[in-house]
Amino acid sequence: MTRGRWARAVLACVGVVAVAACTAEGSATPGGTPPEAVAAGARSTAPPVPLALALAPADQAAGVAPGAPVTVTAAGGKITEAAVTGADGKVVAGALSADGTSWTTTEALGYGKTYTATATAADPAGRTATSTSTFTTVKPARQTALSMNPLDGQVVGVGQPFAFYFDAAVADKAAAEKAITVTPTPAAEGAFYWFSDKEVHWRPKEYLKAHSTVTINAAIYGKDLGNGVYGRADRTATVTVGDSVIAVADGTTHQMTVTVNGTPARTIPISLGKKAHETPVGTYTVMSEHTDYTMDSSTYGVPTDSAAGYRTEVEVASRMSNSGIFFHSAPWSVRDQGVRNVSHGCINMSTENAAWLQSISNKGDVIVVQNSGGPVLEAWDGQSDWQIPWETWKAGGKR
Numbered sequence: 441m442t443r444g445r446w447a448r449a450v451l452a453c454v455g456v457v458a459v460a461a462c463t464a465e466g467s468a469t470p471g472g473t474p475p476e477a478v479a480a481g482a483r484s485t486a487p488p489v490p491l492a493l494a495l496a497p498a499d500q501a502a503g504v505a506p507g508a509p510v511t512v513t514a515a516g517g518k519i520t521e522a523a524v525t526g527a528d529g530k531v532v533a534g535a536l537s538a539d540g541t542s543w544t545t546t547e548a549l550g551y552g553k554t555y556t557a558t559a560t561a562a563d564p565a566g567r568t569a570t571s572t573s574t575f576t577t578v579k580p581a582r583q584t585a586l587s588m589n590p591l592d593g594q595v596v597g598v599g600q601p602f603a604f605y606f607d608a609a610v611a612d613k614a615a616a617e618k619a620i621t622v623t624p625t626p627a628a629e630g631a632f633y634w635f636s637d638k639e640v641h642w643r644p645k646e647y648l649k650a651h652s653t654v655t656i657n658a659a660i661y662g663k664d665l666g667n668g669v670y671g672r673a674d675r676t677a678t679v680t681v682g683d684s685v686i687a688v689a690d691g692t693t694h695q696m697t698v699t700v701n702g703t704p705a706r707t708i709p710i711s712l713g714k715k716a717h718e719t720p721v722g723t724y725t726v727m728s729e730h731t732d733y734t735m736d737s738s739t740y741g742v743p744t745d746s747a748a749g750y751r752t753e754v755e756v757a758s759r760m761s762n763s764g765i766f767f768h769s770a771p772w773s774v775r776d777q778g779v780r781n782v783s784h785g786c787i788n789m790s791t792e793n794a795a796w797l798q799s800i801s802n803k804g805d806v807i808v809v810q811n812s813g814g815p816v817l818e819a820w821d822g823q824s825d826w827q828i829p830w831e832t833w834k835a836g837g838k839r
Contacts, residue, residue, distance in 0.1 A: 489516035491563040493571040501575040506549035507619075507662020507671070510534070510557050512571075513542045517563035527554045548662055551670070552579035581668025584608035586660055589823075590803070592677035598647040598684045599725040600804025601825040602656060609637035611666025613839050616640065619663045619671065623655045624648060633828065634837040635820055643825045643833070647806065650684040650701055685805040687797070689767075689787055691719065691812035694778045696787065698797060705800075708793045709778025711770070712812045713785035720785075722817025723826040724760040724807045729798055733757035735768065735786075756794035760787075760807055761822035767807065769794035781812070 492515045497504045510532070512522045518540030524532040532555070533547045549555060553576065560570045589603045590596050602622050610616050617632045617640070624630070628644040635641065648654065655678050660671025689696040689710055696708040713719040735752045757768035770777075770788035777788060787809075789797070806826070809817070819827040 488563070488565075491516040491561060491567055491569045493519075493559055493561050493569055495557050495559060495571055495573040497557075497573060497575040499573040499575070501573070503578045504549075504575050505662050505664050505670070506551055506553075506577045507659070510545040510549070510555070511542065512544075512557065512559040514540070514559075514561040517561045517567075517569070519543050519559055519561045520568070522557075522559040524549075524555050524557045526550070549577050551577055551583075551662075553577050577662075578664075578670065580670040582608050582670075583672040584610070584660075584665065584669050585672045586658055586675050588656065588658065588675055588677065590677065590679050592679070594677075595680045595682045595802050597726060597802045597804030597806065598650055598681060598686075599723070599806035599826060600648065600679075600681070601641045601643040601725065601823050602654070603639065603641045603823065604658065606638045606665075608669050609667075610640075610669065611637075612664065613640070613666075613836075615663060615665055616660070619660045619665075620658045621656070623657075625653050625655070631834045632836060633825070633833050634839055636838060640837075641823075641825055645830050647684070648681045650681060652681045654679045654681065681804075682802045683800065685801055686808070687806070688808045688810065689719075689812075690810055691781060691814075693811075694780065696789070698800075700800065706793075706796065708789050708797070711773050711776045711779075711783050711788040712781040712809070713814060714782050717784045718781075718814030719765065719783070719787065719809050719812040720761075720763075720814045720817040720821075721809050721812055722824060724765070724809065724817065725823045725826070726801055726803045726805045726807065727759040727761070727822050728803055729801065730757045730759070731755060733766075733768070735766070755791050756798050758794075758798055758801065759822070761817070761824065763821050765822075767794065767797065785814075 494513045496511045510524050512519060519536060522534060522543040524534060524545055532545050534543055534545045536543045555575060557573045560568055562568045584606045587605045590600060604620060613634060622630060622642045624644060626649060628648065630642055630644040632640050632642050656676060658675040661674045663671045665671060684701050687696050687698045689712065691712045694710055696710045697704060698706045698708065733754055735754055754768045757766045759766050765785055767787040767789065769791035771791055773782055773788045774790050776782045777790065817824050817827055819825060
């Protein structure tokens with residue numbers, strides 16, 4: 441065979457192989473039926489899903505928590521009607537999902553009430569099914585109210601913790617934490633810490649971002665908090681974080697350095713607690729702000745008529761602890777400010793400096809006291825949550 445005839449024979453063989461390969465790839469069944477047609481045929485012969493309705497709570501359920509929604513779900517069709525009605529005839533609001541396969545109540549139920557849920561669904565062939573559930577909600581042994589700090593609309597500092605106070609002991613603390621959401625924007629890692637069975641705080645791992653927002657949703661109504669105690673009413677709030685104001689008061693230099701948004705703003709001569717009245721060392725957050733305030737030693741157990749007692753009016757005062765630590769105007773000690781510690785534990789400064797600091801401050805601003813010679817500030821004294829290390833805080837306290 442000549443070289444030319446041999447080459448044409450090879451090409452002819454290659455062409456046959458290629459055609460055979462294409463034919464094998466395009467035909468998955470004898471007779472050349474395309475595979476997608478086979479799959480479509482398989483789908484068309486699949487049995488339809490039987491029409492069925494599921495209601496929750498189930499019929500005759502008792503002790504239902506009214507904070508949980510009533511739900512209706514349909515299989516094999518779509519819900520055409522759904523309603524929950526109280527024994528008094530009042531209809532509970534609800535909403536149907538976009539695909540028509542589920543319906544959920546959108547308002548809470550009452551305590552100790554009887555309700556009937558009724559729903560109807562239809563399948564593509566027009567067949568219908570109806571289901572009914574009658575149930576009763578729990579009658580609590582006790583309802584607990586919730587108060588909180590801060591409140592809706594307030595502006596706070598970057599160190600502000602979020603405190604929640606129940607008026608009854610909470611046994612199921614995990615349920616309470618699940619019911620309360622604290623959402624900083626931008627997001628920040630945070631955790632709850634229980635100071636007692638009635639008091640829980642939430643704080644972030646690090647200070648909040650200046651000019652951020654925090655949304656609180658304490659959805660405790662109808663929630664079982666343990667031992668027959670249920671939440672009385674929900675609480676919500678949206679809080680704004682102001683400038684980052686952080687002040688460091690030093691008992692050795694007798695100066696307070698105030699930093700605003702990371703920039704030193706002012707150095708203030710101060711006087712801290714004298715011997716036997718040393719200011720506790722630690723990180724405080726401002727609790728409240730006052731003008732024309734009466735400083736009264738009897739509020740922390742020292743009678744005003746005793747040798748160490750006092751009752752003094754001051755123009756400017758900002759509370760830093762429940763035990764009576766304030767930064768405040770003290771015109772009587774101006775000569776000592778920046779020189780020596782002469783107060784009963786508070787941070788003394790001039791009226792002008794106290795007014796300036798209060799004017800740029802919000803509750804939740806951070807004040808750090810160092811080198812005072814005093815005891816360590818207790819975390820439970822005021823809102824001194826930053827005294828607790830993060831790893832200890834995450835453990836949850838008195839859970």
